[in-house]
Amino acid sequence: MAEPRWVQVVFPIPLDREFTYRLPDGWSDPGPLEGRRVKAPFRTGVKEGLIVGVPGAEPSDPSKIKTIVDVVDDVGLLGPHTLATARWVARQYVCSLGEALGAMVPVARRERNLPGWTADEQASDHDLVLSDEQTAAVRAITQEAGHLYYLRGMTGSGKTEVFLQAARWVLDQGRQVVYLVPEIALTWQLRDTLAHRFGPTVAVLHSGLTPAQKLKEWRRIQTGVARLVVGARSAVFAPVGDPGLFIIDEEHEGGYKSSQTPRYHARQVALWLAAKTGAKVVLGSATPSLEAVHLMRTGRLQTLNLSRRLAGGAPPAIRLVNLKGSTSSLTPELIDAVHQTLGRGRQVILFLNRRGFTQSFRCRTCGYEAQCRNCSVGLTWHKSRHILLCHYCGYQARPVEVCPTCGSLDVGWAVVGTEHIEAEIQTLFASARIARLDSDTTDVKGHAEAVIHGFRQGEIDLLIGTQMVAKGLNFPGLQLVGILHADLGLGLPDFRAAERVYGLIRQVSGRAGRFLPDGQVIVQTLRPDSAPVRLAAEGRDEEFWTTELALREALDFPPFTRLVRVVVRGKLEPNVREEAGRLALALRQAFPGPGSPGQPEVLGPVECPLAMVAGNHRWQVLVRSTDFPLMHHGLRSVLGNVAPRSGTYREIDVDPLNML
Numbered sequence: 001m002a003e004p005r006w007v008q009v010v011f012p013i014p015l016d017r018e019f020t021y022r023l024p025d026g027w028s029d030p031g032p033l034e035g036r037r038v039k040a041p042f043r044t045g046v047k048e049g050l051i052v053g054v055p056g057a058e059p060s061d062p063s064k065i066k067t068i069v070d071v072v073d074d075v076g077l078l079g080p081h082t083l084a085t086a087r088w089v090a091r092q093y094v095c096s097l098g099e100a101l102g103a104m105v106p107v108a109r110r111e112r113n114l115p116g117w118t119a120d121e122q123a124s125d126h127d128l129v130l131s132d133e134q135t136a137a138v139r140a141i142t143q144e145a146g147h148l149y150y151l152r153g154m155t156g157s158g159k160t161e162v163f164l165q166a167a168r169w170v171l172d173q174g175r176q177v178v179y180l181v182p183e184i185a186l187t188w189q190l191r192d193t194l195a196h197r198f199g200p201t202v203a204v205l206h207s208g209l210t211p212a213q214k215l216k217e218w219r220r221i222q223t224g225v226a227r228l229v230v231g232a233r234s235a236v237f238a239p240v241g242d243p244g245l246f247i248i249d250e251e252h253e254g255g256y257k258s259s260q261t262p263r264y265h266a267r268q269v270a271l272w273l274a275a276k277t278g279a280k281v282v283l284g285s286a287t288p289s290l291e292a293v294h295l296m297r298t299g300r301l302q303t304l305n306l307s308r309r310l311a312g313g314a315p316p317a318i319r320l321v322n323l324k325g326s327t328s329s330l331t332p333e334l335i336d337a338v339h340q341t342l343g344r345g346r347q348v349i350l351f352l353n354r355r356g357f358t359q360s361f362r363c364r365t366c367g368y369e370a371q372c373r374n375c376s377v378g379l380t381w382h383k384s385r386h387i388l389l390c391h392y393c394g395y396q397a398r399p400v401e402v403c404p405t406c407g408s409l410d411v412g413w414a415v416v417g418t419e420h421i422e423a424e425i426q427t428l429f430a431s432a433r434i435a436r437l438d439s440d441t442t443d444v445k446g447h448a449e450a451v452i453h454g455f456r457q458g459e460i461d462l463l464i465g466t467q468m469v470a471k472g473l474n475f476p477g478l479q480l481v482g483i484l485h486a487d488l489g490l491g492l493p494d495f496r497a498a499e500r501v502y503g504l505i506r507q508v509s510g511r512a513g514r515f516l517p518d519g520q521v522i523v524q525t526l527r528p529d530s531a532p533v534r535l536a537a538e539g540r541d542e543e544f545w546t547t548e549l550a551l552r553e554a555l556d557f558p559p560f561t562r563l564v565r566v567v568v569r570g571k572l573e574p575n576v577r578e579e580a581g582r583l584a585l586a587l588r589q590a591f592p593g594p595g596s597p598g599q600p601e602v603l604g605p606v607e608c609p610l611a612m613v614a615g616n617h618r619w620q621v622l623v624r625s626t627d628f629p630l631m632h633h634g635l636r637s638v639l640g641n642v643a644p645r646s647g648t649y650r651e652i653d654v655d656p657l658n659m660l
Contacts, residue, residue, distance in 0.1 A: 006059065007033055007068070009040055009049040012102030014095065014261070018052060020059055022067040034083065035076025035105075039069040048072070050101050052083060077105045079222055079239025081273060088272055093262040094636055094652040100262050104237040106218050108211030130161065137162045137304040141282055142169040146302050147274060150251075150292055151284035153306025154315065155510030156474075159284045160190075162306070163247045164197060166282060171198070171227055175244025175279075179230045180266055182255030184208040188449050189474075190230055198228050205231035205238055233258060236266040236273070243279040246270040251283040251292055252503055257657045265655060286510055287503040290496075290552065293545045294559040316481070316512040316519030318537045323485070323526045324365060329421055334482045334522050335428060338462070341520075342432055346479035347455065348462045351508045352421060353488050353501070362491055365408035367526030369491040370397065378491040380609050390493065394606040421484065422464050429462060437465040467504070479519060481512045486525040486533050493609045494659040495557045498532040502544055505536035556601075558655070562628040564635055565656040566621045567608060570648040573617040579648040580605035580619035586642045587623060590634040598627025600634060609660045 005027075008018040021040050033051045040049055046069055059065050082104060089100040130138065133153075141149055141162070153159050167177045179194070181187055184206045194202045203217045203226030220226040222239040229238040233256050236246070248256070248267055256266040267283070274281045283292060283301070295301040309315075321333045341348050362369045370379040372390035379388035381399060388397045403411050422436050435451045454460045458477050489501045505523060512519030525533050535544040553560045568580040584605045591600040600623050608618040625631035632654075644650055 006055050006065065007038075007051045008053045008055055009038060009068075010052050010096070010098035010101060011042060011047055011049040012098045014099060016090070016096040016098075018097070019049075020055055020065055022062070022065045024068055024071070027071075029071075029074075031074070032076055035073075035078030037072035037077065039072065041066045041069065048107075049098065050105065051076070052097065052101075072109065077218065077222075077239070080241050081243075081276065082237065082239055084276070085237065085269065085273060089262050089264050089269065091636075092268070092272075092632075093264050093654050094639060095262040103234065103258070103260075103262055103264075106211055106215040108213075108215040128161065130165070131158060131306075131308075131310060133306045133308075134158050134162050134165075137306065138165045138169075140302065140304055141166045141280060144302075147278075147280050148271075148301050149280070149282045149304055150288065150296055150301045151282055151304045151306065152288060152296075153284075153286060154309065155286045155507070156309040157286075157306035158310045159249070159306060160193075162304075163249065163282065163284065164194075166245060166280075167198075167228060167247065170244035170280075171201070173244060175242045176221075176240040177228045177245045177247065178235060178238055178240060178243060178270070179228065179247040180235055180249065180256070180270070181230070181232060182250045182253035184232050185448050185452060186250075187230055187232060188452065194228060194230055201225075201227045203229050203238070205229055205235040207232065207234060233266045236269045243273060243277050246274055246279055246281045248281065248283045249285075251285045252287050252289040253285075254657045257655075259658065261651070263651075263653045263656075265657075268655070287506045287541075290499055290545065290548060291559040294549060314517035314519070315539065316509060316521045318509055318521040318523060318539075320528045320534070320537050321522055321524045322528050323524050324367065328424070329484050329524075330424060330428070330482075331522075331524055334484075334524060337480055337520060337522055338429065338482070341480040342429065342461055344479070347458070347460070347475060347477040348480045348482065349475075349478060349508070349511060350421065350425070350462065350464045350482045350484060351504075352464070352466055352484045353486070353504055362411070362526075363403035363406060363408050364410045364412070364526075366403060366406040367487060367530075368403050368405040368411075370399075372493075378493045378497065380493050389607065393603055425462065425464060432461040433459065434462045434464070435460045437463060475511065478511055479516070481508055481519075481521045483508055483521070483523045486523045486536075487527040487530055490527065490530060490532065492660070495552070495555070496657070496659075498548055502532040502536045502548075505533065506539070506541075509536075556624065561624045561626050562631065562654075563656060564623045564631065565653040565659070566623075566635075566639075567618055567651040567653070568605075568620070568644070568648055569613075569616040569618045569651065571616060572647060575645065576617045576619050576648055577605070579645050580621055582645075583638070583642065583650075584621045586638050587621065587635070590638050591623075591631075598625050598630060600625035600627070600631040 005023055006020055007023060009021050010018055034053060036051050038049055038051060039046050086097055086100040086104060090097045137151060151159050151162055167179065170177050181190060187204060187206055191204050203221050205214060205217055218239060221229055224241065229235050229240065248270060251267065258264050270281055292301060296303045321331050323331065338348050370388050372379055372393065372395050374393045374395050379390055379397060381388055386399065388399055400411060402409060425434055437448060437451050455463050456475055483505060486505055487501065490497050509521040512521050523537050527533055531547060532544065566583060568576050568583065570576040584602055587602045591602065603622040605619050605621050608620045611618055623631055623635060
């Protein structure tokens, strides 16, 4: 059979086309071409692309076909399912095949060794004694015919050991395992546990690796040397040949959703891959997402429960403290509790929900926040225009001068930051060893890992943090957790605001009392009677879920509908506004009026809550429906036929998690 002379190449650009190129003169290599990176002339320069196939017929005019400059790889980068997955991602999340593959495969030229950890010896797990609940969960996952499971259990209840036992069983069957966590920081403690248990068969994949390190791990997986992959969101694309199990720990976390094109959700990709390969999927969390709760309640996810802590700990004592009238972010109750905890030689975490910072309009006396009368989400204060705006339906209102709930004149908005808190803490507890962990401090390479290690080893007394300290971390010396402004996120213009606040309080509270039954949590809030705050402090999960799901259903929000968000951005605000209106009109014409069940509804256009980012004005259009295929088909058709005007750009987000 003659060797091919032509290949199809895609580039990581928002152009959904495959380009035909001629292989270099004298090319002779019997290996597969798919998945090899190439350097090829493109427009006025040379660009790196990926070979995705060989054309079925010779081009009609070969003289017009350009020749590849260089073939980068001796062996392609695609696993058995990579190209099919990329094509699905491109369709599902409305991007080009090149953009999908660009998010999936490594970009380095050569491999280098992973620094800082080894896996030469394996520990046996045969001597471990599981609880009855753990044993039942492992048996269900490994022995029953089902493929979708949800492992629900309070923090410290032994979910990780169930995951590891299930992974061992799958590996013993000769298949491979992909173990996902929502944050790179969580891979640091998990990789050592897995390497100790499973030895050099473990590979690590996440965006924190250098390109060369990622390529080395990719090749280890691709060749079958590594059979258990641990990593953050992008590890779902690992080139495993025969996946038998996908583990998605802390399933509720937004870190599984990409914020850049393609805006995929790793959970959805894992479910698609599992359906294609016959693999099992086990999701787990102490605070399931409402989408998962709905699937469990409707029987589409089999629930496995773990109800008690196994390391000698107990659920912490949680106390609500009212912030009304306080001039500081630290109430006397919290200050006294910190003094007592440090005096015992124990540790403290102070948590601040930075995501709660937005220009929401609130009463500083009673905690009242302005809400949209149509959408039950917070109104955003646009100071320059002196209006309150709903970023879903466009409803507007004037800011009030007097709080309609308590009559206070102290209304407006205010922002509190971790740096301000840190300065206050250093003054109050001058002898304590204090560290801060947030997105600002983690810009320094290795800082987050060093802080987490230092806190675990007892080298830090008091840790101030944002979401990074709320997830999956075990600190034996931790006794007290203080949540400084628990209700801040309730003012966000997002229908998921209550769910996020509830989950954060439950997750952060779960850091305390994991090893000793004396954990304490102090929840400071301006709204102690707010259902998400009160029910979270009391641990009434089922009641919160029932109430919130009923509200979502009444308002036609997920999980009862599907959403697509299209953001139009550009430097000139009039052009962006006009383009968003043109797009909304085209979508409405594609979905004419309410009719049959599932008929898509177009909301907007309206300014995004974050109206300007990096010098770009931003407007959005939302489409929602119970008939996802109908909505998705119509949306792709409109976006393909209505090109954006010059100077404006579109960002398409299917099933968005962040509405800002």
